[in-house]
Amino acid sequence: MFQEIQQAVETTLRAFCQAEGIPFVAPQWKPIPFAGEWGVSTSFFQMAAEEARAGRGTGKPVPVRAQELAERMRNQLRGLEGVNRVESVKGYLNIYFETGAYARRVVETVLAQGADFGRGAPKGERVMVEYAQPNTHHSFHIGHYRNTILGEVLARLLEFAGYETIRASYPGDIGLGVITVLWMYDKFYKGQEPQEVHARGQWLLKLYVEATALLEKKENETPEETARREQYEAERREMYRRWDAGDPYVRDLWLRTREWSLEELRDILRRMDVKIDVWFFESEVDEPAKAIVEELVQRGIADDERPQGGAVIVRIDEKLGLKQEKYRTNVILRSDGTTLYLTKDLALAKIKFEKYGVDRSIYVVDVRQSLHLQQTFAILRLMGFPQAEKCYHLGYGFVSLPEGAMSARRGRVVLFMDVLEEAVRRVLAVESEKSPEMNEAERRRVAEQIGLGALAYSMLAVDNNRDIVFDMDAALSFEGHTGPYIQNAHVRASSILKKSKVEGQKSDLGLSTFDYELTRHEIELIEQLSRFPQAVEQAANEYRPLVMAAYAYDLANAFHSFYHAVPVIQAGQENVRAARLALVAAAKQVLANALRLLSIEAPEVM
C-alpha cells in the first residue's frame, strides 16, 4: 500500500549504485517479519554477490559486504514521507512506516470499499470452471463434496480476482453404471419410489449395490447361480442396447430416474450456495463426439483400424513428434462403434471454446484422471485449438475413509447428507448451552451455517494435491483451526458493533485518526487486513483455495487476540474508542469477504 515509498527508495538505490559502480539489482520487497511495527525490507546479498562476480568486489565475504551496502544505503535515505525510521540489520534494509498514518489508511480503505475490498481489476479473460460432475443414479458422497466446494471456491476466487467466470457442471448421466441401476429397478422395483428427495436419491445407490452383488461372479457358484448371473448380464446388455437405439420405454425410464438424482443434486447445490451457469450432460455430447471421431480420421490425426476389426485410435506422441513416451496412444472409438470418456471430453471442449467463447478452461477433477486430461489437451492441440494451451487440470487428492477407499458399488461411501445431518446435530448440542435465547428456526439455520462452515473449511484448509482420509470428528470439529473459529471472530465483531450502537454512542468511522500509541494487537490486526488483496491475488493465480483458507484463519486469530487484550467499548478516551470501533468494523468486513470467498456463511450470532 505504500508503493511510492518503495519507488523512492528504488530511485535512490539506482543512483547510489551508479555513483559507486555497483551492479544494480532491483530490490525484492517483503514485509518485515517481526511483529510490532509495519514496514518492508529488502536484502543486499544478491547485489553483493553480483558485485563479486563482476570482479569489482572488495574481497569481503558476501554477508559482510551486504551489510555494508545496507548501511550505506540507509545513510542515503532521509526524510521519506510516511516513514518512521530506517535500519540496516544483517544485510537487510528495513523501512518502517509511520504507525498512525498507515493504520488510518488501511482502515479507511477497507471501510470505503466494503464488500469490494480486495477485488482485482478486470482481467479481460473469460474462464470456465468445470466441477460438480457426479454420476447420476448414485448418491452424492463426501468425495463429490470436496470436488464441489473446491470448484466453487476456485470460481469465487477467480471472479473476485477479475476474471469473467462461468460455472459448469458435467454430470455423468449415462454409462454402464447407470444402465445397471435401470435394469435393477425395472426388474425388481418397478413402480416403487420413495417420496422424499434425498431418500429417493440414496435409494438409487442401494439398487446399484444390490445389482452389483447379483451381477458379480462369486467363488464356488453352483451351475444354477452361474446360469442366473449370465442371464442377468444378458438382460443388462440388452438394456444398454435399447438405450442406445433410442427405445422409448428405456429412454423414459432413464430420464425419469435421472431426474430423481438431479433433484437431489440441485438441493445439495442449493444448500451449498452453488449456482451452476451451464449444465452439460454426458449423454448430450455423445453424438458430437462421434462427429469428432470422423473429423479426426479425415484430418489424419486418428488412425482408423475398424477395417481390421479394431478401434479408432490416436497415437498422440507420434503425431506430436515426441521421441519419448508421454501421452501414449488412446482409443477414441471402441470397435463396437461407441464413444469413450476421452472422446466426449473432446466434444465438450469444442463446445466450450466455440459456443461459450472460453479463453481459459479449468477442470476440477480427481488427480487419478490426470493422464486422461493431459491426453485430451494434447489432442485439442493437434486439432489446432489455441485455447488448448489454457486448459488446466486442477487435480485434487481423493477422499478415502479410515477403512480404505470409498466404493459406490459396495455401498462403502459416506453420504454428504448424512454428514450434514450429523453436523447440525453436533452444532445444536453446543448451541443449546451457548445461545439459549435463539428461537427454533434461527437455531436450525445457524446450525447449518456453522456445520457447513466446519465441513467446508476442513476440505479447503488442505492443499489440492493432498489426499484426505475423511474423519467425521476432525471434519466437524468447532475448535481451533476450523471454520467456526473464523465465524466466531465475525460474530464477536458484530457483537461489539451492536453493543456500541445500543449504548447510543456514535463513532465516526471515516475519521478515526489512530493518533495514540497502538498496542501490538492492533498493529498485527491491521497488518492482516492490509494483506487481504494479495491473498486474493495469490489464491486465484495459483488456483489454491488453501491460500485463502490460511489467510482467513490468520486474520481471525489476530482478531481474537486483539479482542481479548484490547478494550474497545470500554476504552477510556473517546478518540481511542472511535478508532478501535472503526478497526473492528474493518475486521468484520474483511472476515466477511474472506468467508464469502470460501463459500462459508458469516453469521451475526452463533
Add this chain to the structure above:
RNA sequence: GCCCCUGUAGCUCAGUGGAUAGAGCGUCGGCCUCCGGAGCCGAAAGCGACAGUUCGAGUCUGUCCAGGGGUACCA
C-alpha cells in the same frame, strides 16, 4: 518398466531461495468482577537419507529409501 503425487512436532497440516521453520489436535500449566470461553496466554516437541547448485536450501537439481496413484477399447 515408465510417468505423477507425498515424506516437516506423537497425530493432522502450513511454510513466493532470505533474518529465530509456524498452526491445530493431543499432553502439561495458567486466564471468566471485564465488549460472547466455539476464546486468550504459556511450555515441551520437528524438515526421510546422501550429494550438488547458491552468498544463503524445508524450498531448486540428482541419486537412494518409504508410502500412494496412473499406465489405449472404465470414468
